[in-house]
Amino acid sequence: MATSPIWASRPKTRGRVLDLIRAARTITRIELAEATGLTGATISEVVRELMGDGLVVEAGRGAPTGGKPRTLVQLNPLARYSVGVQLERNTCVIVVVDLAGRQVARTSFHGVAQMPPQQALPLVAAQVDALLTTAAVDRDKVLGVGLVSYGPQDRRAGVLLTPQPTDAWLDYPVARRLAESLGLPVLLDNDAAAATIGEYWLGAVDPRSTYGCIYMASGIGGGVVVAGELYRGSSSNSVEIGHISIDVNGEQCPCGNVGCLENYAGPSALVRQALATPGLAQRLALNPTDADFLSEFARIGAAANAGDPAARGLLEQSARYLGFAAVTMASLFDVDAIVLAGPSFAVAGSIYQAVIQQEVDRRTFARRAHRVRVVPSVNGSDAAAIGGAVLVLQSELTLGHPRQEDARPVPAS
Numbered sequence: 255m256a257t258s259p260i261w262a263s264r265p266k267t268r269g270r271v272l273d274l275i276r277a278a279r280t281i282t283r284i285e286l287a288e289a290t291g292l293t294g295a296t297i298s299e300v301v302r303e304l305m306g307d308g309l310v311v312e313a314g315r316g317a318p319t320g321g322k323p324r325t326l327v328q329l330n331p332l333a334r335y336s337v338g339v340q341l342e343r344n345t346c347v348i349v350v351v352d353l354a355g356r357q358v359a360r361t362s363f364h365g366v367a368q369m370p371p372q373q374a375l376p377l378v379a380a381q382v383d384a385l386l387t388t389a390a391v392d393r394d395k396v397l398g399v400g401l402v403s404y405g406p407q408d409r410r411a412g413v414l415l416t417p418q419p420t421d422a423w424l425d426y427p428v429a430r431r432l433a434e435s436l437g438l439p440v441l442l443d444n445d446a447a448a449a450t451i452g453e454y455w456l457g458a459v460d461p462r463s464t465y466g467c468i469y470m471a472s473g474i475g476g477g478v479v480v481a482g483e484l485y486r487g488s489s490s491n492s493v494e495i496g497h498i499s500i501d502v503n504g505e506q507c508p509c510g511n512v513g514c515l516e517n518y519a520g521p522s523a524l525v526r527q528a529l530a531t532p533g534l535a536q537r538l539a540l541n542p543t544d545a546d547f548l549s550e551f552a553r554i555g556a557a558a559n560a561g562d563p564a565a566r567g568l569l570e571q572s573a574r575y576l577g578f579a580a581v582t583m584a585s586l587f588d589v590d591a592i593v594l595a596g597p598s599f600a601v602a603g604s605i606y607q608a609v610i611q612q613e614v615d616r617r618t619f620a621r622r623a624h625r626v627r628v629v630p631s632v633n634g635s636d637a638a639a640i641g642g643a644v645l646v647l648q649s650e651l652t653l654g655h656p657r658q659e660d661a662r663p664v665p666a667s
């Protein structure tokens with residue numbers, strides 16, 4: 255694991271300067287002093303340390319502003335890497351990103367979450383190893399792994415608190431076991447929370463803004479970022495927008511609540527609704543016994559895009575439900591923007607975006623104070639895996655070290 259001896263002495267200042275350089279892409283030392291309120295001498299010293307660690311490099315000269323042109327500095331994206339692993343019900347996605355958060359390698363495979371974790375995690379570790387080797391990434395430059403998944407979890411202990419997809423995963427120390435298999439630190443986090451922070455790091459939203467994210471894969475989750483940091487709540491199980499009740503007399507949800515949004519608007523609900531729509535199931539050749547309901551959902555999305563009125567009707571109904579969830583998010587957190595992320599928005603994103611924007615424009619409490627923009631994710635289907643990798647970069651580099659209530663990456667030994 256790559257570490258810096260200087261890091262321990264002044265993590266906050268160093269992290270703040272590094273984050274400003276990252277966000278600006280190129281910046282002068284004078285601009286860094288103005289942005290932080292620190293003296294020029296302190297900025298020069300911190301930049302010298304960051305350059306000494308290879309994290310920052312000089313990048314030519316900026317435009318003259320009266321005096322002589324100033325030297326620009328920028329991140330050295332090849333200085334460090336991190337890995338994001340997303341465990342979904344049917345799919346595992348692994349990405350390697352550089353220090354700038356850019357994806358340098360990716361792989362995905364099926365079936366892993368259906369296995370017991372004792373069998374699945376060594377398989378995931380082998381895939382991570384193979385991906386790092388293929389991408390020719392030096393393991394000494396890898397800061398760690400962000401493992402992201404759905405459902406309630408104990409981030410500090412690195413364990414999942416859900417019996418889904420199988421009972422064997424409940425209370426299993428996933429972060430520790432993966433760290434042992436890989437020989438790299440592993441941080442556990444929620445997939446939707448990871449997708450949310452990934453948008454900030456990669457520059458899709460104004461870093462000064464407050465924004466939310468609705469994440470849809472096989473389930474529906476969410477996240478909110480305030481001043482560049484995730485809103486964590488008491489136990490980092492916050493903004494579970496898929497499990498707000500939209501019908502107090504609705505069906506029991508596995509989460510314990512009744513009438514949850516996910517059971518009306520999520521992909522499995524749409525497949526159920528399509529199977530019950532006369533003619534549609536036959537037209538789309540839907541298979542009611544297929545465990546991989548995301549591929550069935552993708553077919554409904556494709557039919558809606560192609561103008562099938564029944565498929566479009568179902569999708570627009572799902573989008574309206576999500577529109578009300580977006581209004582709830584905007585009214586609770588007073589956000590500037592809501593990002594739509596995850597593979598299930600990718601299948602018919604323009605329909606979802608238009609309907610959700612319409613509901614937000616009509617109903618948000620503060621609509622006369624400011625508009626809430628509904629925007630697609632920059633990271634597309636891999637938003638959660640990329641976000642998992644970004645959480646490692648943020649935790650290790652710009653936050654210095656996690657706060658007391660946050661999980662520390664579980665060390666490799």
Ligand SMILES: [Zn+2]
Nearest residue numbers: 497507509514
């Ligand atoms: Zn629920």
